[in-house]
Amino acid sequence: MEIRSILVNVDVSAPDSAALKYAVSLAQQFNGSLVGVAADQPSLAYAGLDGSAAVDIYALERAEVETQLRRAEDAFQSLVPSTIKRQWRGFIAERTATLIDSARIADVLITTMTTTSTFHHQQVTDLGALVLSSGRPIIDVALGGTAAKFDKVCIGWKDTREARRATADALPLLKLAGEVTALTVTEGDYAAERASLDDLLAWLKSHGVAARADVLNNPEGYVDVLETNALAQNADLLVIGGYGHSRMREWLFGGVTRSVLGANSLNRLISN
Numbered sequence: 001m002e003i004r005s006i007l008v009n010v011d012v013s014a015p016d017s018a019a020l021k022y023a024v025s026l027a028q029q030f031n032g033s034l035v036g037v038a039a040d041q042p043s044l045a046y047a048g049l050d051g052s053a054a055v056d057i058y059a060l061e062r063a064e065v066e067t068q069l070r071r072a073e074d075a076f077q078s079l080v081p082s083t084i085k086r087q088w089r090g091f092i093a094e095r096t097a098t099l100i101d102s103a104r105i106a107d108v109l110i111t112t113m114t115t116t117s118t119f120h121h122q123q124v125t126d127l128g129a130l131v132l133s134s135g136r137p138i139i140d141v142a143l144g145g146t147a148a149k150f151d152k153v154c155i156g157w158k159d160t161r162e163a164r165r166a167t168a169d170a171l172p173l174l175k176l177a178g179e180v181t182a183l184t185v186t187e188g189d190y191a192a193e194r195a196s197l198d199d200l201l202a203w204l205k206s207h208g209v210a211a212r213a214d215v216l217n218n219p220e221g222y223v224d225v226l227e228t229n230a231l232a233q234n235a236d237l238l239v240i241g242g243y244g245h246s247r248m249r250e251w252l253f254g255g256v257t258r259s260v261l262g263a264n265s266l267n268r269l270i271s272n
Contacts, residue, residue, distance in 0.1 A: 001107060001137075001168070001169055001171065001172060002030075002107065002172065003026070003030040003032050003107050003108055003172050004030070004032050004033065004107055005032060005033050005035060005105060005106045005107050006023050006026055006027050006030075006032050006033070006034050006035065006106060006107065006108055006110060007034075007035045007037055007099070007102060007103060007105065007106035007108070007109045007110065007136075008020055008022075008023035008034060008035070008036055008037070008109075008110045008111075009037060009038075009095070009099055009109070009110065009111035009112070009115065009125065010036045010037060010038040010072055010076055011038075011072075011112075011115040011116055012038045012039075012040045012065075012068050012069060012072045012115070012116070012117065012118055013068065013072075013115075013116040013117065013118060013120060014115075014116055015038075015072050015075035015076055015079060016075065016079055017112060017115070018112050018141045018142070018143065018144060018145040018146065019110050019111055019112045019141050019145075020036075020076070020079060020080075021145070021146045021147070022110055022139070022141045022145050022146065022147070022148050022267075023110040023148075024079070024080060024081065024084065025146070025147040025148040026108075026110070026139075026148040027084050028081070028083075028084065029148060029176070030172065032084075032107075033084065033085040033086060033087070034080055034084055034085070034086040034087075035086070035087050035088075035089060035102070035105060035106055036073070036076040036080075036086065036087070036088045036089065037089045037090075037091075037098060037099060037102045038069055038072045038073075038076075038088075038089075038090050038091070039090070039091040039092070039093045039094065039095040039098035039099070040065050040068065040069065040092070040095065040117050040118045041062075041065060041092050041093055041094060042057075042058050042061030042062050042064075042065060042092075043058075043061060043119075061118075061119075062092065064118055064119070065092055065118045066092065068118040069090040069091075069092070070090075072090065073088045073090055076088055089102060095115070095123060095125070096125065096126040096129050096130065099111070099130060099134065100129065100130060100133045100134050103130075103134035103135060103136045104135070106136060107136065108136060108137050108138075108139060108169075108269075109130065109134055109136050109137070109138050109139070110139050110141060111125050111127070111130065111138065111139070111140055111141070112125065112140065112141050112143075112145075112264075113125055113127070113140060113143070113264045125140075127140055127270070128242075131242040131270050131271070131272045132242070132272055136271075137166065137169035137170070137269055137270070137271040138269070138270045138271070139237075139267065139268070139269050139270075140264075140267070140268045140270065141267055142264055142265055142266050142267050143264045143265065145267055149236040149237075150173050150174075150176045150177040150178070150236055150237060151177065151178045151179065151236055152177065152178065152179045152180075152181075152233060152234055152235045152236055153170070153173065153174060153177040153179070153180050153181075153235060153236060153237045153238075153239065154180075154181050154182075154183055154226075154229070154230040154233060154235040154237070154238050154239065155167055155170070155174075155180065155181070155182040155183065155200075155211075155238075155239045155240075156183055156226040156230075156238060156239065156240040156241075157182045157183060157184045157196070157197060157200055157213075158184060158185075158241070159196040160241055161241070162241025162242055162271065162272055163240070163241035164241070165241060165271045165272065166239050166240055166241040166242070166269065166270065166271035167200070167204075167239060169269065169271045170237075170239040170269050170271075171207060171209070173237065173239075173269070174204065174207075174209045174211075174239075175207070175208060175209055177209070180204065180209055180210070180211035180212070181211065181212055181213065181214060181233065181235075182197055182200055182201065182204075182211055182212070182213040182214075183213070183214050183216055183226060183229055183230070184196070184197055184213070184214070184215050184216065185215075185216045185218050185225055185226065186215050186216065186217055186218070190215060193215055194215065197213040197215070198213075200213070201213055214229075216229060226238065226240065227265075227266055230266055231265065231266055235266065236267060237266075237267045237268070237269060238266050238267070238268045238269070239268075239269045240268060240269070240270055241270075241271060241272065242270045242271060242272045
């Protein structure tokens with residue numbers, strides 16, 4: 001995969017967000033274009049109001065959203081350097097669904113865990129839905145993230161379709177990395193896990209990426225062991241495959257993916 005078009009989830013009330021800073025940095029490194037996408041909508045619930053009052057309030061809120069989207073567009077245009085080709089797409093619609101629909105024009109989608117609505121309500125990005133439905137790799141930028149750095153990159157490896165897909169999607173970034181480490185959390189079959197890692201390292205080497213590998217023990221069964229180890233190595237990015245189990249099982253019983261999605265201290269590239 002080549003990175004030519006980068007879609008960024010723009011915070012309508014705080015456009016100068018970590019996601020936009022990261023996306024600008026990534027575009028500069030790959031000479032790519034930026035697509036700024038922002039979406040917000042009025043409240044659709046006005047319990048206890050008669051029909052005419054509800055329509056009036058909806059119209060007022062819609063006007064506020066339209067005004068805020070115009071302000072966000074102006075901010076986006078001013079914050080993105082003139083050397084970067086860019087386009088803007090603003091929608092009065094639900095945000096996650098809009099990002100999924102818009103992902104078809106991008107190679108990668110940049111977002112943060114939370115954004116702020118026109119009415120200053122915190123909105124939590126449904127990363128699970130983005131990972132499952134966008135058909136594109138998602139980079140979730142950590143709280144306070146700025147530049148897209150790849151000095152140290154960790155791959156959370158398990159020999160599954162999702163991990164293979166994520167590693168392939170991350171290849172352009174891995175080629176920039178100064179140090180790449182593949183981490184596998186052992187499930188007891190060390191010989192097979194080591195052989196799988198050796199094959200991964202050979203594949204990476206064939207693409208010009210030198211890497212090393214570690215097999216992690218996890219006797220306590222911690223679901224955040226990958227992120228903990230990536231943070232301990234001061235990784236700039238953790239690459240993981242999303243939702244290897246059924247989403248229902250993840251929802252009910254937890255798992256590595258849900259644990260990683262629930263944190264906000266590390267930049268993650270997630271593919272499905």
